[in-house]
Amino acid sequence: MGADAPLVAARLCGRRRPALAYNQLALAGLAPAPDARTNPLGMLLGAPFPLSMLGLGIRFTPLDWVGRFSAGIFLVHPFVVLGTRVVVSRMGVTDLTAQFV
Incomplete structure (x- = not known):
């Protein structure tokens, strides 16, 4: 076509x-x-x-619940990811794929 x-x-x-x-x-x-x-x-x-x-004022309760925490999660997650990568690297895991999983 x-x-x-x-x-x-x-x-x-x-x-x-x-x-x-x-x-x-x-x-x-x-x-x-x-x-x-x-x-x-x-x-x-x-x-x-x-x-x-x-x-229309349509509410979706689960999305409202997640929305209360989304800003905090967004602001804090880089520090958690960085800390986890440091710990995993010190454990001897050098494969980036394994670090991301």
Whole structure:
């Protein structure tokens, strides 16, 4: 399919949603996958969802619980990782893969 995939997508969905159809073709392996970080459709669909959750006041209790600790975890984790690497290195483990695991 390759280069004509956007045209096929446009024919499948008419003029209203060709970008969504193209994404579906890419997920099915029938079209080249766009880069997820720069895909305009991904950004268009990805941004409104969390904002709508906030706007509608929808709460997810487990996420609220983790959110209370996230700043502390983010600020402290480099020191824990560094200390663990020092201890593991002194134990004689020099393989970086083993240190990361």
